[in-house]
Amino acid sequence: MTNSRGVLSLATAVLLLVAGTSCANDDGDPTDPRSNPPASSPSSSSPTSTSPSESATAAATATVNDYYAIRNQLRRDPTQPLSMLKSVTISTELMTQQTLFKRERKQGLHQTGETKVVELQVQSVNLDNSDPQAGKVPTVQIDVCFDVSGVDVLDADGKSVVTPDRPDTGWIRYSVANYQWDSDPDGAWRIASSQDIERTPCDA
Known part of the structure; x- marks a missing residue:
């Protein structure tokens, strides 16, 4: 049986702190700055920058989160369009998920509950974009442990089709790729x- 996969959103943010101050005399007379130093001012901090690898990791992780959220939505509500999968999948994964959902919907199956992400581990980041036509594009490899203990799959009569020996958790390794790295390095994962x-x- 194919395990359900779920997602929770996981992403990073960058804070930009810029502080400035100016000093002037109340009476407008010039003074020697050595004898009358300016009042203490907030210290300035340079913008926090992220590396391309860190940005790719954050964007790919967000995609995995969205992927699980969309799968939960599509399995709970079979009237939702499968075109939603194109916002989070491509290539082999898109075809696999489309086939899976079409088969489940033809069988009258739908999900109750929600698949949850228990652990998410980034295994590697490769930003090689030397040959997109051959599939050599920036890729982040992510391992996800999911929890389906709260998920049931019902048939058209409302009967569960989940086997009693189904494991509550499992691991899946995802390859998250960006085929539009040059034009959209953040949003095309x-x-x-x-x-x-x-x-x-x-641990579930």
Whole structure:
């Protein structure tokens, strides 16, 4: 049985702090700054910058979060359009998910509850964009442990089709790629592929 996958949003922010001050005499007379120093002013801090790798990690992680949220939505409400998958998937993953959802909807299946992300671990970041036509594009590899203990899948008659021995948690490795890196380095990240992996179960 195909495990449900879910997502919670996980992203980073950059704070820009710029402080400034000026000093002037109340009476307007010039004074020697050495004998009358300016009042204490807030210290200025330079803008916090993020590296391309950090930005890619944040954007790819956000995509994974959105992916799980959209899958939960589509499985709970079969009337929602499958075109929503294009905002978070591409390539093999898009075709796989479209096939899965079409089959489940044809069978009259729908989900109750929500798949949750228990752990999310970034395994690698590769920003090589040397040959997009051949699939050599910036890619972030992310491992996700999901929890489906609160999820049930019902048929058209409202009966559960979940087997009693279904594990509550599992691990999946995602390759999140950006095929439009040159024009949209932050917003064009999509999950390109995924695979189940054998790892020690995480705590649900």
